[in-house]
Amino acid sequence: MLELTIEQISMGQSAVDKTAALQLLAERLVADGLVAEGYLAGLQAREAQGSTFLGQGIAIPHGTPQTRELVHATGVRLLQFPEGVDWGDGQIVYLAIGIAARSDEHLRLLQLLTRALGETDLAQALRRAGSAEALLKLLQGAPQELALDAQMIGLGVPAEDFEELVWRGARLLRRADCAGNGFAAVLQQVEALPLGDGLWWLHSEQTVRKPGLAFVTPQQPLRYLGQPLNGLFCLASLGAAHQALLERLCTLLIEGRAQELFRATSSRAVLEVLGGELPADWPSVRVGLANAHGLHARPAKELAQLAKAFEGEVRVRVVDSGEAAVSVKSLSKLLSLGARRGQVLEFIAEPSVADSALPALLAAVQAGLGEAVEALAPVSEVAAPQVLEPVLSAPLPGTQVQGVAASPGIACGPAHVQVLRHFDYPLRGESPVIERDRLQRALAAVASELEALIRRSPAKAIREIFVTHQEMLSDPGLGDEVELRLLQGESAPAAWMTVIEAAARQQEALHDALLAERAADLRDVGRRVLATLCGAAEVAEPQQPYVLVMDEVGPSDVARLDPARVAGILTARGGATAHSAIVARALGIPAVVGAGAAVLLIAAGTELLLDGQRGRLTVAPAADELQRALAEREQREQRLQAARARRLEPAVTRDGHAVEVFANIGESAGIEQVIYLGAEGIGLLRTELIFMAHPQVPDEATQEAEYRRVLDGLQGRPLVVRTLDVGGDKPLPYWPIAKEENPFLGVRGIRLTLQRPQVMESQLRALLRAAGERPLRIMFPMVGQVEEWRQARAMVERLRQEIPVGDLQVGIMIEVPSAALLAPVLAPEVDFFSVGTNDLTQYTLAIDRGHPSLSAQADGLHPAVLQLIDITVRAAHAHGKWVGICGELAADPQAVAVLVGLGVDELSVAARSIAEVKAVVRELNFEQARQLARDALVQGSAADVRARVEMH
Ligand code: PEP
Ligand code: MG
Secondary structure: OOOOOHEEOOOOOOOOOOOHHHHHHHHHHHOOEEEEEHHHHHHHHHHHHHOEEOOOOOOOOEOOHHHHHHEEEEEEEEEEEEEEEEOOOEEEEEEEEEEEEEOOOOOHHHHHHHHHHOOOOHHHHHHHHHHHHOOOOOOHOOOOEOOOOEEEEEEEEEEHHHHHHOOOOOHHHOOOOOOOOOOOHHHHOOOOEEOOOOOEEEEEOOOOEEEEEEEEEEEEOOEEOOEEEEEEEEEEOOOOOOOOHHHHHHHHHHHHOHHHOOOOHHHHHHHHHHHOOOOOOOOOEEOOOOOOOOHHHHHHOOOOOOHHHHOOEEEEEEEEEOOEEEOOOOHHHHHHHOOOOEEEEEEEHHHHHHHHHHHHHHHHHHOOOOOOOOOOOHHHHHOOHHHOOOOOOOOOOOOOEOOOOEOOOOEEEEEEEEEEOOOOOOOOOOOHHHHHHHHHHHHHHHHHHHHHHHHHHOOHHHHHHHHHHHHHOOOOHHHHHHHHHHHOOEEEHHHHHHHHHHHHHHEEEEEEEHHHHHHHHHHHHHHHHHHHHOOOOOOOOOOOEEEEEEEEOHHHHHOOOOOOOEEEEEOOOOOOOOOHHHHHHHHOEEEEEEOOHHHHOOOOOOOOEEEEEOOOOEOOOOOHHHHHHHHHHHHHHHHHHHHHHHOOOOOEOOOOOOOOOEEEEEEOOOHHHHHOOOOOOOEEEEEEHHOOOHHHHOOHHHHHHHHHHHHHHHHOEEEEEOOOOOOEEEEEEEOOOOOOOHHOOOOEEEEHHHOOOOHHHHHHHHHHHHHOEEEEEEEEEOOHHHHHHHHHHHHHHHHHOOOOOOOOEEEEOOOOOOHOOOHHOOOOOEEEEEEEEHHHHHHHHOOOOOOOOHHHOOOOHHHHHHHHHHHHHHHHHHHEEEEEEHHHHHOOOHHHHHHOOOOOOOEEEEHHHHHHHHHHHHHHHHHHHHHHHHHHHOOOHHHHHHHHHHOO
């Protein structure tokens, strides 16, 4: 049965012509397992028989009776083409709905679309839809109703002339999401219609998302074109939604009741006259927000989820912000409030749910919305400036702060603290000329700052980021919007930040990972300009290598780091297996993460000493301590140098026990360097990184070439490949997966690929073809059930008949406790196990590996995790199979002795760590390591295990 859901929709696609659009659709249908390769021919043949253009900018490509056999499952996939695709005869398609169906099920689709097709102007609305949700609404919804409620009425607004009043009206429409950013500019071009009695009317369909009417009256008497200007209607017009209102308004004017509108003192009075939605006298409660980082994504998500449990409407606003209340159920709207610690939230609920919803929301906010919070002073005092003083204080000189060891090494240098600063600026400017001049000077200053950064950055990837920032600064679209606001009297910082924020949100709304990153860039460069405008230039980077202090370092932040300037990384939040920590290790920058919010208060320039091995920070260390640390660093450097010199030799313990040391990689590029650094093979090829580097599922040939490059580079050394591990928290942008409450416990890894066998088959084929006679090891991620393994193995066995290979082993990753506990059952069937300690630790200890405050405790040396590894190794060895470790634990020098002692045969680590891990192995005595491992298994905590290792 065909149904429409947001998961089927891909927004913001582009295709040069109909052929390209059909190709995209076919790829989507194949990738999602609905049809087999070859369906494209059916789509093309059907178009050749007659265009599938439906009208209203929609086409419904589908196959022919001859290609029905290629359909695996009934379904549809929708591609939005905002730039339009010529479907022949001048018909422009903005939405192509590709159908996979064996019979005439597309008729059901027509039935689903009939209401939408009755709507006028649907094509433009489809083109402009900013999100899959909005698009679906357009398709399914009845003709939309005109939005007209209290939030659309602005009485006595400050306006000096007609243009400014127009801008006020347009702003109300934009806030209600009726129109896009440029709507004010659009209205300025339209000829205003005088309705009589000083009332004026403007309307346009351009950039309209949903129909809405705003009514604004000026604070002071104004005139326009020689007539009074008492009030202005601004209509975001879509279809015939405003028809009834217009008729009512005409009657009103004929009856001579215009002044009831422009003399009204409340929006309720205006709505009563116009027949709009009356403001409700809903119960409300207020509560101060105590979360240290405000209402950011995680607490906002908690709040939205809680609100969804109530049937009725619940809204929230930030008291004193002047902004309207938003639905608590919408995560994006909650984030758009930008609520900070210390601000007061007002929750307003529909009477039918107020009794239950308001106390629950109040209690949840007071409890911190899933975060540990420092209580605020009572609400009455919240507004008083003294209680807004930070509750935390910076650690004193000489203090040691324990964080999480995220990347080994000792670093020292001045603190370079990068936290979002808050700027105060007036909303109204002195005059458009003065504000324009200030803005231009700030833009020029930032442009030359960026120029300098580009010149100074050695890495191309980093330079490209700043070039993108430059382009953003000179974007004429942004400039026009800002100019409009300056003309309307806004100050330069207010105009600039409003436009930047709106543009960033628009990009985020497209639900595209790349565009979301661009949104972060836009905010980044936007704040750079703001800082200059507010006279608070960015804190200059220290000249000497520094310790970067941040709240949390995202992977993209790490990508921008220049390892020559950043001596170390210190974060307030995050854990050792967070992505950023993994990248820091790959770059070889010592890092301590999760050190607590107080580190953000450290004064810029304070000397810091980081011990990335022990996870320890010393603030302004005493001279002798610094000396000791530097001496230790020197020794470590010498040890590493010695280790590097022997990186190509095998890792054998003093008493002759050999351990293989392999590398973890995510792409073929740089494989020669990996071998140079001493890898004896690849122990984990994270193939999802290859998939993520492509805008669509890479086809078989592309994958084969990539795998072939790795095998060529390995020159006969073994390659352990993990099949695609996406889903859950790691979605592929082009692979829609239904939203899940607990993505880590959801459809990810093998669970997902078994649901999309075509993708898995094509990956396996590419691997087998690339391998030929060379040693290939294939393993499946996230196996938790024996049946999953058997299905996956059966697929490999079948394909192997088709594509013979000379040296293949098939195994599983041990990442889920159930797999470890089932190791005795699995061992006879597999060729090997590879333990993914990152996931195994998170699932054993029930701690999200990316959890901002808890992940610090997710230590893979926890005896419970070690017990599972022990079970795995014993079972494997009993059946003559080998066991590797490919999680981050394998590179932790303290863990190496324990893992070797447990009998692990192979350690797979980031290439940079190979030499060090080999050196640690060479220092060991296997018998003693076995004793250490036995001891570790009976400890009570990871800390106890680490203490044992230190003693060892
Ligand atoms: C693991 O879970 O330990 C692992 C190696 O896989 P990933 O970190 O890619 O999830
Ligand atoms: Mg994993």
